[in-house]
């Protein structure tokens with residue numbers, strides 16, 4: 001079936017063989033999905049939407065679906081000692097298993113990527129219930145992470161067939177989180193270019209920006225990063241690899257604790273970062289902090305901005321500028337005991353870049369935490 005997005009051309013004017021409408025959902029495999037769901041509702045303001053588990057006929061796992069604006073998270077836990085979910089959690093701790101992509105044709109997405117060399121994870125499968133039908137398929141990416149392709153144009157249920165609507169009495173207010181801006185993967189030593197080629201070759205992504213260690217070395221930590229984007233720019237996947245530095249790279253610390261490559265951070269967009277971060281901090285979300293001196297000189301670097309500097313300084317929000325505008329960003333501390341996955345909150349005011357001007361201050365903040373853990 002033809003749609004506007006299926007006809008979209010990429011920047012070189014060629015037909016996009018993998019048209020993506022955006023991120024469909026991010027699925028975390030966790031040790032205790034019931035408690036994780038409470039945390040995402042209470043601390044981040046997600047709303048209860050759907051549930052699958054023993055009550056819906058799924059015997060080996062429980063999954064909670066949470067939504068805030070265009071952002072959808074799924075929290076899944078194993079109910080049995082030995083399962084794909086249990087093994088993932090035992091190896092990686094809580095982490096991201098699935099970066100699901102919303103497509104108009106999940107069969108074509110599978111065929112086009114697999115014929116270009118992607119490793120199959122899920123052969124196309126059609127699932128139906130009283131709300132219609134969904135086609136899903138999937139391929140593997142770095143580590144144990146996978147991309148699922150979700151075709152839901154003939155479906156109007158709460159999430160996917162097999163899930164039932166989940167209504168709760170406890171519904172904390174939203175915090176202004178809007179959608180997934182980008183999802184970053186950490187891969188092993190010298191593996192960045194392998195995964196850059198994977199996204200180019202099998203998914204038709206383009207390398208938007210590259211950062212080498214001269215951009216991002218601090219005194220100790222070092223890494224390299226390339227940002228991959230799909231044709232319409234709705235899906236952006238930066239890939240980091242560790243680089244040799246004076247001490248242990250933050251990427252190496254992640255790889256040690258995650259047990260290999262995986263998702264490092266999910267960046268979530270907001271339309272008002274001051275309101276969003278004030279609310280998140282009031283609800284107990286912990287963020288990295290930079291020295292007060294950052295704010296003494298930041299306006300010399302970024303020029304005039306719409307916001308007052310005082311609340312940005314109080315909240316610890318970072319600012320950067322490029323040719324197209326500026327951006328405001330802040331990073332949480334890791335959201336589980338292992339120093340692995342964290343979130344970025346970002347508000348773009350024209351800028352389509354990733355905050356290169358903040359790398360030094362940010363990485364020094366990460367290293368202070370690394371040192372407290374004894375991992376620097």
Ligand code: TYF
Nearest residue numbers: 184225238240250344354355
């Ligand atoms: O996504 C990015 O590129 C920025 C900066 O370990 C960044 O958010 C890069 C690497 C990293 C933490 C943040």
Ligand code: FE
Nearest residue numbers: 184267344354
């Ligand atoms: Fe980021």
